[in-house]
Amino acid sequence: MHRSAPRLARILACATVPVVLVAGCSSGSDDDKKNADSPSRSSSPSPTPTVAKAKFSKLPDVCTSLSGKTVGELVPKAESKKGKALPSADTNTSASCLWSGLDGFKYRSLTVSLKLFHSDPGMGTGDKRAQAYAGQQATRAATADGAKDAKTEQAGAIGDAATTVSTKSKKDGDDFRNQTVVARTANVVVVIEYDGAGYETAKAPDAGDLMKDAKAAAKEVVESVAKGDQGDKGTSSDSSDANGSGKSDDTSGDKSGDSGSSDEAKKKSGA
Known part of the structure; x- marks a missing residue:
């Protein structure tokens, strides 16, 4: 009897091992179930x-935009008198119009x-x-090709801000006076290019007179913009522009509709 007691103790000890292991596994399953039942924390969406x-x-x-x-x-x-609309990929966001004519030997070009x-x-806004x-x-x-004696000044009373640029150039031996007014009214930029020359015996026009007319034209166009439809139809977080791409009218300039489009037209008109 005494010899069998240690043997019996060993058997009982071994018999308790599975119970302990099962209890341990059961405890882990309960923890997993609690974690599964507890609501997960959702990350807050970025504004x-x-x-x-x-x-x-x-x-x-x-x-x-200009009166007759x-x-x-x-x-x-x-x-x-109606002008010539220059090519543009989307006239809702970029558009140009050219008028040119020769009165005797006096040439004028307005874009x-x-x-x-x-x-x-x-x-950005x-x-x-x-x-x-x-x-x-x-x-x-x-800095246009061929431009000389550039004079740049700030101009008041034209939109929200305006800059005037006066230059001289020579084409086919004739002297040109080139006046540019760049005006901004809110989110619209107005560019007036007014050039003049005197062919044959005619003298080159006075740059001051041309600039005065260019400023008056800029004011009139700014007023035309103000009379148009107001209010961005998209939401404040809308990244798409009217031409279907939010980056298509970036500040690098639109070759199809900005003031640079007038160069080709001037060549065709004989400037």
Whole structure:
């Protein structure tokens, strides 16, 4: 009997091992069940970035942004009083119109260009984008190929901000006086290019007179923009522009509709 007691103790000890293991596994399963039943913490969604809505949502008809009277005064004997609309991928955001004519030996060329910027969360407000583009256009006018004696000044009472650029150039032996007014009204940039020359025996026009007319034209176009539809139809977080891409009218400039489009037209018109 005494010899069998240790043996019996060993048997009982071994018999308790599975119970302990089972209890341990059962305890782990209960913990997993509790964790599964407890609601998981959901991460808070990042707030959607917003920017102020742009004031203007579309452009006016660029070729009617100036009255017939103004066109007649600035471009006597214009080939077309209605103007020539220059190519543009989307006239809702970028448009230009050209008038040119020869009155005797006096040549005049007038180009009006409009550029609209929508607000974009990733690119900034329409106003800031327009401001950057306006600066680029002023620099472009002052550094254009063949431009000499560039004079750049700030002009008041034209939109929210305006810059004038006066240069001289020579084409086919004739002296040209080139006047540019770059004005911004909210999220729209207005560029007026007014050039004049005297062919044969005619003298080159007075640069001061041309600039005075260019400023008057800029004011009139700014008023035309103000009369158009107001209010960005998209939401403040909408990153798409009217041409279907939020980055298509970036500040690098739109070759199809900005003031640079007038260069080709001037060549065709004989400038």
